[in-house]
Amino acid sequence: MGKLVVSLDNVVVKEAPLLKDRVTVGRRPYNDVVIDNLAVSGEHAVLHSVGGDVFIEDLNSTNGTYINGKAVKKQLLAHNDLIEIGKYRIRYMAESPDYERTMILRPSGAHSAAPPPPAPQLPASLKVLNGGAAGREVVLNKAVTTVGKPGTQVASIAKRPTGYVLAHVEGPVRPRVNGQDVADGVTPLKNGDLIELAGTRMQFIQC
Numbered sequence: 001m002g003k004l005v006v007s008l009d010n011v012v013v014k015e016a017p018l019l020k021d022r023v024t025v026g027r028r029p030y031n032d033v034v035i036d037n038l039a040v041s042g043e044h045a046v047l048h049s050v051g052g053d054v055f056i057e058d059l060n061s062t063n064g065t066y067i068n069g070k071a072v073k074k075q076l077l078a079h080n081d082l083i084e085i086g087k088y089r090i091r092y093m094a095e096s097p098d099y100e101r102t103m104i105l106r107p108s109g110a111h112s113a114a115p116p117p118p119a120p121q122l123p124a125s126l127k128v129l130n131g132g133a134a135g136r137e138v139v140l141n142k143a144v145t146t147v148g149k150p151g152t153q154v155a156s157i158a159k160r161p162t163g164y165v166l167a168h169v170e171g172p173v174r175p176r177v178n179g180q181d182v183a184d185g186v187t188p189l190k191n192g193d194l195i196e197l198a199g200t201r202m203q204f205i206q207c
Contacts, residue, residue, distance in 0.1 A: 025090075067083055129202060154171060
């Protein structure tokens, strides 16, 4: 269960745990997270929880919804993302990953060496296969990278402890991975996967 930390002028005014699959944010009193300010629309934005992932979607608000300073229509959230609605700042705090809560049980009296730390995960990349940008590689070194053409077809690629995942963000046509339309939620990516998005073919590369 993640939560939202709402602040104004660097002062925290409320915390809202994400207890439901659908959490609304807006000025009207029936919203799950109520922000009583004229710069905030009556129904401003909604957060959707899909599995362990949380998406935020702007509900055609008057002043827009911003993630880390960038206006968005719909986007997959990463831990510590900063959502800006009017003068309010909302910090998204993700639930602690399961692997942080795992305990290693050993038989009584056993003296086994501590497991070696996991090898650092090198950033993956996308290699463009067609069009004027053919041969170009985009390094996926951010927590969430958006790709595509705004207003036509947009997807996000998120970096997770377990690997990279792709999600449909915007557009009537869904991206394709290895010739198959992606479903709701996220699609895990593996080395060599072919992605088709907004007329561009790309290969996912992870060494």
